[in-house]
Amino acid sequence: MRSLVFLEHHEGELTKGSLGVLSKAASLGEAAGVVVGSGLAGVAEAAGRYGASTVYVVDDPALEAPLPQPRVDALEAVVAQAGAENVLFAASVLAADVAAGLAARLEAGLNWDVTDLAVEGGELVGKRLALGDTVLVDTGWTATPRLALVRSGTFDPVESGGSATVEQVDAPLQDFSTAAELAEHLQEEASGPSIEDADVIVAGGRGLQAPEGFALCEELASALGGAVAATRAVVDAGWYPYAAQVGQTGKTVSPKLYVALGISGAIQHKVGMQSSGVIVAINKDPNAPIFDFADFGVVGDLHQIAPKLAELVRARKA
Amino acid sequence: MKIAVCVKQVPDATAPRRIDPASKRLDRSGEGALNATDVNAVEEALRIKEAREGEVVVVSLGPARAMESLKKALAMGADRAVLVADDAAAGSDLLATSYALAQALQREEPDLVLFGQQSSDADGAVLWAAVAERLRRPLISQVATLTVEDGSVTGKRQTEFGYDVIRAPLPAVIAVSDAINEPRYPSLKGIMGAKSKPQETLSLADVGVEPERVGEAGSRTTVAALAPPPPKSGQVKIEDDGSAAEKIVEYLAEKRLL
Ligand SMILES: Cc1cc2nc3c(=O)[nH]c(=O)nc-3n(C[C@H](O)[C@H](O)[C@H](O)COP(=O)(O)OP(=O)(O)OC[C@H]3O[C@@H](n4cnc5c(N)ncnc54)[C@H](O)[C@@H]3O)c2cc1C
Numbered sequence: 176m177r178s179l180v181f182l183e184h185h186e187g188e189l190t191k192g193s194l195g196v197l198s199k200a201a202s203l204g205e206a207a208g209v210v211v212g213s214g215l216a217g218v219a220e221a222a223g224r225y226g227a228s229t230v231y232v233v234d235d236p237a238l239e240a241p242l243p244q245p246r247v248d249a250l251e252a253v254v255a256q257a258g259a260e261n262v263l264f265a266a267s268v269l270a271a272d273v274a275a276g277l278a279a280r281l282e283a284g285l286n287w288d289v290t291d292l293a294v295e296g297g298e299l300v301g302k303r304l305a306l307g308d309t310v311l312v313d314t315g316w317t318a319t320p321r322l323a324l325v326r327s328g329t330f331d332p333v334e335s336g337g338s339a340t341v342e343q344v345d346a347p348l349q350d351f352s353t354a355a356e357l358a359e360h361l362q363e364e365a366s367g368p369s370i371e372d373a374d375v376i377v378a379g380g381r382g383l384q385a386p387e388g389f390a391l392c393e394e395l396a397s398a399l400g401g402a403v404a405a406t407r408a409v410v411d412a413g414w415y416p417y418a419a420q421v422g423q424t425g426k427t428v429s430p431k432l433y434v435a436l437g438i439s440g441a442i443q444h445k446v447g448m449q450s451s452g453v454i455v456a457i458n459k460d461p462n463a464p465i466f467d468f469a470d471f472g473v474v475g476d477l478h479q480i481a482p483k484l485a486e487l488v489r490a491r492k493a
Numbered sequence: 494m495k496i497a498v499c500v501k502q503v504p505d506a507t508a509p510r511r512i513d514p515a516s517k518r519l520d521r522s523g524e525g526a527l528n529a530t531d532v533n534a535v536e537e538a539l540r541i542k543e544a545r546e547g548e549v550v551v552v553s554l555g556p557a558r559a560m561e562s563l564k565k566a567l568a569m570g571a572d573r574a575v576l577v578a579d580d581a582a583a584g585s586d587l588l589a590t591s592y593a594l595a596q597a598l599q600r601e602e603p604d605l606v607l608f609g610q611q612s613s614d615a616d617g618a619v620l621w622a623a624v625a626e627r628l629r630r631p632l633i634s635q636v637a638t639l640t641v642e643d644g645s646v647t648g649k650r651q652t653e654f655g656y657d658v659i660r661a662p663l664p665a666v667i668a669v670s671d672a673i674n675e676p677r678y679p680s681l682k683g684i685m686g687a688k689s690k691p692q693e694t695l696s697l698a699d700v701g702v703e704p705e706r707v708g709e710a711g712s713r714t715t716v717a718a719l720a721p722p723p724p725k726s727g728q729v730k731i732e733d734d735g736s737a738a739e740k741i742v743e744y745l746a747e748k749r750l751l
């Protein structure tokens with residue numbers, strides 16, 4: 176079974192997520208990589224070590240910015256030239272838009288949030304969790320190419336020590352694909368200790384109700400001897416720094432203890448913290464999805480409970 | 494400025510959700526609600542309209558009863574609702590849904606198409622990209638801050654590597670993040686007024702969609718088997734009766750986490 180894997184890259188390095196998908200694809204049959212961007216000399220070669228026989232490179236100054244639509248043009252050209260039964264993506268902000276755009280372009284089926292891929296009776300099966308991870312589903316495709324977006328953190332890259340042939344592909348770019356442009360890229364310098372190394376994390380979400388609510392997280396974290404983390408909703412709203420975000424787009428953490436205050440437990444948050452040792456959640460909504468995977472769930476008002484908890488923890492430690 | 498907002502009716506969050514084992518489709522027979530993150534998209538459209546004038550129309554593909562949920566958008570201040578409801582569209586996957594929705598949007602010729610962050614039942618966070626492709630319009634997704642200028646839009650969005658500020662000429666497709674705004678609640682006047690706002694239910698034929706391009710026939714993905722997920726053992730869930738903090742401390746002590 177021949178798969179093409181979209182290999183995302185940043186600052187000259189292929190992302191861990193896309194190399195993980197490549198390794199998986201190589202275990203299912205022949206795997207080739209696709210690298211799209213500008214000034215890519217040296218970026219593609221690494222894919223050989225993770226199982227790619229060939230890497231198709233679309234290198235064009237118009238592809239410099241990490242925008243999805245011209246990448247649909249690029250992948251269309253590679254699929255036309257190289258052929259593929261499967262086109263696989265590691266989920267990311269960029270890859271999701273590329274995958275769905277390509278599905279419409281090629282009239283192909285796309286399954287997302289895939290947590291395993293297998294070949295059964297000659298057909299590709301995409302295993303996924305659905306409805307907030309409450310049901311396990313086997314998804315399939317009725318035609319090729321089959322497109323799949325793999326949930327972040329699903330497959331680890333496996334070095335197999337091979338080398339890949341690099342082939343350049345020319346792709347005509349459509350006017351509408353290149354209409355959007357990157358005006359600015361902003362990067363925040365991370366400060367303070369990294370949440371990835373913390374044994375205890377107290378994470379806050381929109382249930383904190385205001386940026387000032389993070390004082391509660393900080394107080395509890397200091398009592399427990401831990402670090403503070405946040406959901407995307409509050410980072411996007413400017414309540415807490417980007418470097419402290421946990422989830423699909425942020426950091427993946429696995430502390431011994433993860434305390435979630437006012438966090439609904441969306442899948443994109445869960446994927447960044449589900450391997451924590453013990454998850455404690457305080458949420459006033461008894462139906463919040465976080466209770467499906469919290470070890471100790473409290474239905475209640477965090478503003479009542481968290482300060483008292485910090486006080487009790489301090490008293491006990493004293 | 495004409496703004497179309499794509500919204501979906503989803504099963505109400507308070508009711509248990511299930512996939513019907515026979516049809517392998519989501520059971521949509523229970524209470525429905527307007528998808529929560531689509532409310533952010535409606536709010537953003539209303540703010541743009543308030544600043545620049547124009548029209549806000551909500552567009553949806555779903556069963557006829559989904560109009561009930563679309564009324565919430567009208568009560569918030571949207572001007573019109575367009576629902577494409579047709580039995581043949583049931584079971585549509587991304588490919589089929591994006592086609593039908595794009596056809597319905599073509600008919601409206603909006604300057605701006607807005608999407609919510611993700612539907613709570615499909616959780617794809619992808620539909621906009623397929624629709625933008627079909628409409629051949631520029632796309633900015635995951636937008637946390639949106640600015641509309643004459644003839645263009647600028648969106649700031651988070652990625653794995655920081656924030657990108659992206660500009661696109663109009664007409665364009667924008668998908669917003671749930672942090673973009675704090676949606677208003679419909680006023681009593683808004684709720685009363687919604688009843689008399691135009692509510693159009695269209696068939697697939699009305700928007701020029703061939704039946705073989707939607708539903709199962711128009712889909713390229715299948716659902717083959719269903720199983721319960723691996724169980725998680727030892728979960729405790731309590732309701733706070735004033736002693737939750739003590740109970741958490743006991744639990745943490747028992748787990749040797751203090
Ligand atoms: C492509 C993509 C990538 C994403 N990446 C990430 C990511 O990396 N990280 C991430 O976190 N999210 C990510 N998201 C967003 C994610 O889907 C959710 O929207 C987000 O996690 C919600 O944040 P939240 O839990 O803070 O807010 P909400 O979902 O609004 O939840 C707030 C919760 O607080 C509770 N609450 C309110 N008041 C109180 C109170 N007084 N006491 C107790 N509880 C209270 C409410 O009941 C509610 O459950 C991503 C989404 C997409 C589409």
Ligand SMILES: Nc1ncnc2c1ncn2[C@@H]1O[C@H](COP(=O)(O)O)[C@@H](O)[C@H]1O
Binds near residue numbers: 528552608
């Ligand atoms: N059936 C539908 N009709 C109209 N808009 C929809 C429909 N399904 C999804 N959407 C829109 O697409 C967004 C993303 O949906 P999804 O890709 O399913 O997570 C939602 O937030 C809605 O704005």
